[in-house]
Amino acid sequence: MxxxxxxxxxxxxxxxxxxxxxxxxxxxxxxxxxxxxxxxxxxxxxxxxxxxxxxxxxxxxxxxxxxxxxxxxxxxxxxxxxxxxxxxxxxxxxxxxxxxxxxxxxxxxxxxxxxxxxxxxxxxxxxxxxxxxxxxxxxxxxxxxxxxxHTQPDEARRLPLPTWVDQLGLRRYGFHGLSVQSILDAVPDIGDATVAHLGSGCSVTAVHDGRSTHNSMSLTPTGGVMSGTRSGDLDPEIPLLLLDQPDATADTVRDLLDHHSGLAGLADGVHDVRDLLAARDHDPVADLALRVFTRDVAMAIAAAAATVPRWDTLVFTGGIGEHAPAVSGDICRRLTGLRLAGPRLASGTEPCAGMRELAATGLRVMVVPADxxxxxxxxxxxxxxxxxxxxxxxxx
Known part of the structure; x- marks a missing residue:
């Protein structure tokens, strides 16, 4: 051909x-x-x-x-x-x-x-x-x-476990790579960036010179930031303690962490952010779930930013990142304490209040549809x- x-x-x-x-x-x-x-x-x-x-x-x-x-x-x-x-x-x-x-x-x-x-x-x-x-x-x-x-340095991929574990292929792989690559294609001057892909699954990637330096997920998509039905990172003793419960098996614990945790675990089974946003003003359970989520994402963004020499740009993408400004705005407000310098709200981005506050600290904040x-x-x-x-x- x-x-x-x-x-x-x-x-x-x-x-x-x-x-x-x-x-x-x-x-x-x-x-x-x-x-x-x-x-x-x-x-x-x-x-x-x-x-x-x-x-x-x-x-x-x-x-x-x-x-x-x-x-x-x-x-x-x-x-x-x-x-x-x-x-x-x-x-x-x-x-x-x-x-x-x-x-x-x-x-x-x-x-x-x-x-x-x-x-x-x-x-x-x-x-x-x-x-x-x-x-x-x-x-x-x-x-x-x-x-x-796969371009991540060894320090990003290696788990703090013995060498024989790494030889089994058990290491940090990172996910949402196709989404992040599409962002780089759309914004070639992105600089050192963190990309928050927020959808049914959620992760934060750090990029330097067009290459991945960090992704919040690890061996599996269950790790990292909590998401709709997934727990995200937990104290490693927690699954072991759950296995001690009557009738618990590895399969039941895995099902709990993958299908009944995250937003669904916090909000009595509700995991769609649209439903939680509609209910938050009159439902403290929905409000708490959203606050835990935005806190978790903000912490993951701050951690990812520590892996690049200069944090220039924050991008929101994915279904939540593109269409839920109340969520991205709350995340941005949580990051304003980093106290960067000089306003840099990206042109073409429809800002919410939280984005304006964060952009005023010197970070370029963007919403870019994943493709x-x-x-x-x-x-x-x-x-x-x-x-x-x-x-x-x-x-x-």
Missing amino acids: TDTDTAAAVVLTVNPGSSSLKAVLRDPAPSVTVEVERLGTDRACWTESIAGHAPTSMPFAGDLPAAIAQLAELVTRRDVRPDAVAHRVVHGGPSFDRATVITDAVRQELSGLVAWAPLHLPGDLASIDAARAAWPDVVHVACFDTAFH EAAVMDRETRALLAAVSDEPRSLWC
């Missing part, structure tokens, strides 16, 4: 989250976009946007493979056949530090990493399997959320050009 052919290729990007699905078909400009929110709940919603037409939304009752099947039907109705399908995969483990063609061997190796991302990888793999079944004769590519962070699909599309086109001369049998 020539460079011209690669640029004109039809690429479908598939991005399954812990509670969502986003897909974009580019041929080569975006022509179809699908978003499924609150997947797996009775409020799941399917929204599709066809180029030249207004978006349409409808309830969606199926699971992730059903969403992929419905996506395939939509693409087929458009009389389009993708040349490649790019899949966001949350964890690449020690083996995968760049976009990779998904062969049966790669699929098998990824299945061995499920324990390192139990909330995400089963869905990622189910999505891959459904898409490979729908499009068996096209190239499928894994784009890893951990790959961006993981654009990064996946670019990585996939580059890989298509690299493997085009290989026998197609090697792609399966």
Whole structure:
């Protein structure tokens, strides 16, 4: 495939989250976009946007493979056949530090990493399997959320545990790398930055010279900042104490930490920030959950800033970071005590009160939409050009 052919290729990007699905078909400009929110709940919603037409939304009752099947039907109705399908995969483990063609061997190796991302990888793999079944004769590519962070120095990746633990591959990997890369693409003069990706999952990344120096998550996406249903960092004795409870097992404790903690644990099962914001003025439980969350994120941002020589820029992205100014404003207010110097509110950013206060301390504060699909599309086109001369049998 020539460079011209690669640029004109039809690429479908598939991005399954812990509670969502986003897909974009580019041929080569975006022509179809699908978003499924609150997947797996009775409020799941399917929204599709066809180029030249207004978006349409409808309830969606199926699971992730059903969403992929419905996506395939939509693409087929458009009389389009993708040349490649790019899949966001949350964890690449020690083996995968760049976009990779998904062969049966790669699929098998990824299945061995499920324990390192139990909330995400089963869905990622189910999505891959459904898409490979729908499009068996096209190239499928894994784009890893951990790959961006492979440039981190040893001091950032190594856990304070014996060497033999590191040799098992147990180290800090970092996540939301595709999101952070999309921010760097959008803001090339970002300088030394912290990027707060706040959505169903939350993490903070520090960037110096375009490279990751730190991410608040660790071996798994459960660590770091608390999120919708995940605990984030805990005293390591707490899971051990929970295992001492009657009838407790490793699986029940893992389920507690991944599915019933974070905002959901604090707010009696409610984990959607939109619902908590609507209730906070009359519900002290919702208010406390939000205050714990914004405190946790602010502390993670301050810690990330300590890993770069000069903290120039703070970026908010992700569903919460882009659309919940009450939350980002509270986070900013908590950071004003760092007492930087000189106002630097980024142009084009619609500021809330907290952002104005923080910008007055000298930090450039920005809200930048993440575009993981654009990064996946670019990585996939580059890989298509690299493997085009290989026998197609090697792609399966």
